[in-house]
Amino acid sequence: MKDVDTLIAETPVDQVLAHFGQRLTDAASGEHRMACVFNENCSESQYGNLTIKLDDPVNRIYCHSCGVRGNLLTLIHGLEHQRPPSGGKLRGDEFKDAVAKLREISTSDSPAIPKQADARPAIADQSPPSKPVNVPLVRHEKEAARKIADLCDDLIVDVAEMSPKAAEYVRSRPWMTPELLRKWGVGWIPGNGRSLFRKGYLVYTHRNERGEVVSYSGRDLSFEEKWEKWIRDGRPEGKKPGKHRFVQGFQKGLELYGGHSTRMNEEYVRESLVARGIVVVEGMNEVLRMESLGVVAVGLAGNKATDTQVETLIRYAHSVGGNRIILMPDFDEEGENAFKELLWQLAEANVDVKVGCSSRMFEGRFAGRQPEDLTDAEWTEIDKSIGNRV
Structure with missing residues (x-):
């Protein structure tokens, strides 16, 4: 069995990206840019997205916004969990899980990665590639996603029934009436085991152009406190708090909120x-x-x-x-x-x-x-x- 360092050096970045359904790199360039996989808020920054250095397996990735950096294992952790390593670097079980996933990817029958010499497609394969889409949750391949397809029906819109933080957040916005929240599928969810947005979030329903539910996002009601602590702590790398949390796999850049x-x-x-x-x-x-x-x-x-x-x-x-x-x-x-x-x-x-x-x-x-x-x-x-x- 190959040691970890050898495995990291020998596994192509494109094989990892293909495994997670990501756009492949431009082999003619020394760098590849993609949306940050560690923090949703990085897409809101003017400083750019995640950079992948194709010729540096040791310092493979760096996000110019949240500051997360690392090797191929760190990238795999982000692609798998949509968050940075717990302590800023992979350790313990997180490290072991990333190594296990890398071994799985390196030995799996991943989609074929075209070599640079084969970049020109055959005549028969010149049909345009299909555009990526967000699959409606009700038809999602993952059972956990299908189970929350109707989560919007459970959202609490009456401030009297919300947690104190959620009620305070809504009351500070008088235009957030129960009627408006109900219409848009926005509200608080109690900790009933159905959702990843338990207690500490105000939940928003996201629909595609046809009006189908494709995701939910949660606004962290403690974001301001976490942000201030992050500033006081000297802005540590990998610890930048995120304001919103989305269902894993949702590509928010494919939709317009309110565009149904x-x-x-x-x-x-x-x-x-x-x-x-x-x-x-x-x-x-x-x-x-x-x-x-x-x-x-x-x-x-x-x-x-x-x-x-x-x-x-x-x-x-x-x-x-x-x-x-x-x-x-x-x-x-x-x-x-x-x-x-x-x-x-x-x-x-x-x-x-x-x-x-x-x-x-x-x-x-x-x-x-x-x-x-x-x-x-x-x-x-x-x-x-x-x-x-x-």
Whole structure:
């Protein structure tokens, strides 16, 4: 049996990526970039994603946002568990599990990895590759995922029945009414054994364009305290707290939160689309706040749009949005910098795109705030400046 170091050195990165259904590396480049597999919040950072060094098996990976670094075993742990090693480095059972998985991958019949010399496909194989999709939970291959397909029906929307932290979070947002939460599948879940979001999370339901449930996410209600502790501790590598947690395997970059077509039958939706087109925001709360104001918005579940999300936004703008899109990022440097690329991409597609508000507009009164914080009067002021057609 090969020792661990030899196994790490001899196992191609592409064999590991193929095992987990990930995009393969570009063999012509010395580095490969991919979404961070350790922390969902890294997709919201302006500092880039996970870098894989193809010529350095010892220091194979590094995330420019959360700081996790390591070798092939660390990458395997992240792909398997969607979190960093518990102590910053693989030790004990985590190390043994990663080694066992590496041995499994190295000896399994993984999908064939094309060699560089064979990069040109045969004529018969020139059909375009199928696009990745998020499988609805009700049809998911994993039984654990199928069991929570109807979790949205169990969510508590009455603050009187929530945990103190959940009730405090919802009460601080008066527009989060029970009716709105129930409609969107948002609420608190008691510790009943059905969910990975027990007690410490506010749960959000994520649907695909057809309205099918493809995931849930949990907003850590203790995030602010964990973030402050992380800062006090000197920002240790591998310990950066995440604000949201998703069902394992969900690719949030394939969907737009609030982008399900079942909304199109509502009268306010048609009126809002005619008035201002589609409003694009970062997170789920922003979508809900816009909904409470009678405004149609979709969210990226982050601040950086993927190519798939950009394509969908362009299609929506052309088909139902009167070719208009209003961008409403968080009014801070990170959110606005991330939306600059989206602004450029939409403009290049001949979409009539406009920034609704920023940290410098309106004499800087909204700097450091988020769209979910806006009062009714503040939104009315912004809406008028947008050029509401109604």
